[in-house]
Amino acid sequence: MTILPADLTIPYITAREGEEADYLLNLRVGIGPDRRPQLGYVNEEPPDRDPRGVLWARYSMSLDVGGRPTGTPRWRLVHPLRQRTTMALLRCQVCTAPVKRGDGVLFVETADDRDGCTGPVRTAQPPVCLPHARMAVQRCPRLRSKGHVALLATRYPLYGVIGTPYQCTSDGIRPLAGTDTPLPYNHPLIGWFLASQLVRELRDYEVVNLDDLLSGT
Template sequence: MSDFPDCQPRPARAGLVPYIVRWSGERPVNTPVVAKGRTGIGYQHERPGDRDARGVLWTRYVRAPGEGTPEFGGVHPYRQRRAMRRLLCQVCSGPADRNERGVLWLVGNAGRGWSGEDVTGHPPVCLRCAGTARRACPYLRKSGTLALRVRDAPLVGVSGKLYEPHRRDLVCLGPVTLAYDDPRVRYLQATQLMRALRDWTAVDL
């Protein structure tokens, strides 16, 4: 079953607001997280799309792109997850640019170098939207931008809020990023999907 049973692509408004950006009219749905015994956490009444293909629980969010004002410092979990899974451009939601050297990604910290095993929650981009992504993302504007062609970018984990069972209740331990093979991931309420960028070449756009 698809992780996105009712998803329709939504282009960025006038090409200025990236597809993955959260709008002020989009907020978390107030659904209590409950313990599911040794299987981890869940919702009392789960529905399609609450879990990804690896069985990790995801935060429920109102989906209303275009309502209110864009919050450029945050991403919408549903759209970020869709873009990462399908390698879609984070700005226009079309296919990310790909050639013989790999898929196009923009990463920060250009002035401090980049290792070969970095993990990112930023989806890739298409050539047409690379400039918009660089201007719209506060992180990229602050840290500088490095363009990469990536040949190997597997899905490796998730970011979100980690819970811990405590007697008959759950205690929220705060935000973490966990690999899919970490046993604690069954107690994570995810908000971002992560890929490792392993086999890459820096390029000049």
């Protein structure tokens, strides 16, 4: 068993040892509101779908007596429900505190030359509060390896999801190759998608320096 430092803060969205995906055998063909076949669960419950009707991957949670995630962090993995919750409710991905500021909502994304981009940015990285912005950069392997850019956004509507597409074959339901490319909510194949991350599109934003923001607090 890995012994973690008592003062180590682990981002809320980070998956933990012992948290596992549900069996694929629990997936089935259902009928959507438009009366067309779509992906569903056996014994499906309302929380399995988001408000726009997209099916989400079930994932167990390892929680302590206070309801907080516990266990050794799996640093490269994100828990689907915790990512979905923080992104949908605009909560900090580290501590779950509300992140709305008077000047916008802070997102930290991989660099990818985004600091020279003026177009919309689609991100699956939930927002972060200013006190934990540096920690998010240091603890996320992707941000640490590829560099980061901080974006203070004033328009950030939900765009779609990242996950795994499925198809119905003569041998039953089969997954297709997953992709990191977000699928928009209005995509015709969204009914056959098993979502694992929620995506927002940052439409109005300013590229900011975290050090400047922190020095102004």
